[in-house]
Amino acid sequence: MRIIFAGTPDAAVPTLRALLASSHEVALVITRPPARRGRGKTLYPSPVAEVAARAGVEVAETTTLKSTQIGERIAAVDADLGVVVAYGGLIPPAVLQMPTHGWVNLHFSDLPRWRGAAPVQWAIREGDATTASCVFRLEEGLDTGDVYSRVEVRIGRESAGELLDAMAQAGASQVLDVVDGLQAGTAVAVAQSETGITHARRLEHADGYVSFTRSAEEEDRIIRSVTPNPGAYTILPGGTRMKLGVATPVERDDLEPGQLEITKKQVSVGCSGGALVLGQIAPAGKSWMDAAAWARGARPDDTMRFGGVMGDGQ
Incomplete structure (x- = not known):
């Protein structure tokens, strides 16, 4: 042929x-x-x-x-x-x-x-x-x-x-x-x-937003669906963006949506049901790194929340 x-x-x-x-x-x-x-x-x-x-x-x-x-x-x-x-x-x-x-x-x-x-x-x-x-x-x-x-x-x-x-x-x-x-x-x-x-339809940048207001399983699927392109991200306090790599959903009910739990080895973020254990992340203007390494340097306080409903300025 x-x-x-x-x-x-x-x-x-x-x-x-x-x-x-x-x-x-x-x-x-x-x-x-x-x-x-x-x-x-x-x-x-x-x-x-x-x-x-x-x-x-x-x-x-x-x-x-x-x-x-x-x-x-x-x-x-x-x-x-x-x-x-x-x-x-x-x-x-x-x-x-x-x-x-x-x-x-x-x-x-x-x-x-x-x-x-x-x-x-x-x-x-x-x-x-x-x-x-x-x-x-x-x-x-x-x-x-x-x-x-x-x-x-x-x-x-x-x-x-x-x-x-x-x-x-x-x-x-x-x-x-x-x-x-x-x-x-x-x-x-x-x-x-x-x-x-x-x-x-083709996925756009906005489709990669992770609000942590959905269940952990839903947020996980969103992240995997846009990896590597157009990429997943969330919003930090002050409106700065953080890129998210593939995370791991876990069953737990003790974290509010967007609430962080930080240990020496991992960073977990609450969702409306369950939580996501973050993998690789990339803060604004920085290279990809392990989430736990970011937490050691950034030292976020207990009040920090990720995501939420995206507003006009986000």
């Missing part, structure tokens, strides 16, 4: 590498343009662009597939199939029709649950016990196409980043199986259910 691959972040790299190592030909890689990172705002190519360049594959860096120029470039490939993993943009109808077998997409949710940009994050945030990776046929609707392959995944206490990394690695062979099936004419796609549809 002559393949066009579209993807951008690290999550797309395992599938691209699997296709490059297979008997199929990756004729063109489409990815987002270089992005600025770090304090110096240096431009860096996407992870997919780096892998493709090392493999000697032609790369098209673009923010949209709607332009006439990119459409002509895709059409010239005369591809058998398009494969998408987290490209970061919609594929217009005219381009969907260009490859002989259309396009397939590896999506990290149990479709039709969590259609959209952040399926892993929302599965964790809402407390789903399981999710799935699905390879489906792309069509004009958002993640609505018939599903060729579904592999269930159990959700433990992973962060969104950890779970996505694991699913991306496992999903590479899943995509390759579907590509082989399409070539052999044995692949069968099943229509998605008309019930149980939910949407997973």
Whole structure:
């Protein structure tokens, strides 16, 4: 099969590498343009662009597939199939029709649950016990196409980043199986259910706020859902922010929401039910450190409270 691959972040790299190592030909890689990172705002190519360049594959860096120029470039490939993993943009109808077998997409949710940009994050945030990776046929609707392959995944206490990394690695062979099936004419796609549809919008900075006014289990899920991006944080007295790494929920009822208990080895914060034992934290303007190390230096008094209902100045 002559393949066009579209993807951008690290999550797309395992599938691209699997296709490059297979008997199929990756004729063109489409990815987002270089992005600025770090304090110096240096431009860096996407992870997919780096892998493709090392493999000697032609790369098209673009923010949209709607332009006439990119459409002509895709059409010239005369591809058998398009494969998408987290490209970061919609594929217009005219381009969907260009490859002989259309396009397939590896999506990290149990479709039709969590259609959209952040399926892993929302599965964790809402407390789903399981999710799935699905390879489906792309069509004009958002993640609505018939599903060729579904592999269930159990959700433990992973962060969104950890779970996505694991699913991306496992999903590479899943995509390759579907590509082989399409070539052999044995692949069968099943229509998605008309019930149980939910949407997973991209999480914003505000979604990472930890108020400690919810149960410890809920606050834990919020933290894990935004780790590593966009990141979790809380508010200290005076309105300063503190970044929060993954914490551990524990059952106890002797701490008020936001109240701290500090020992030599750990910092616990009360929630509306239970408490969170903090792990790594990063006070404003400082690097990540163990919460107990922060407490030894900051020496917070017994009246200090974290979080609360966010006000206009927070």
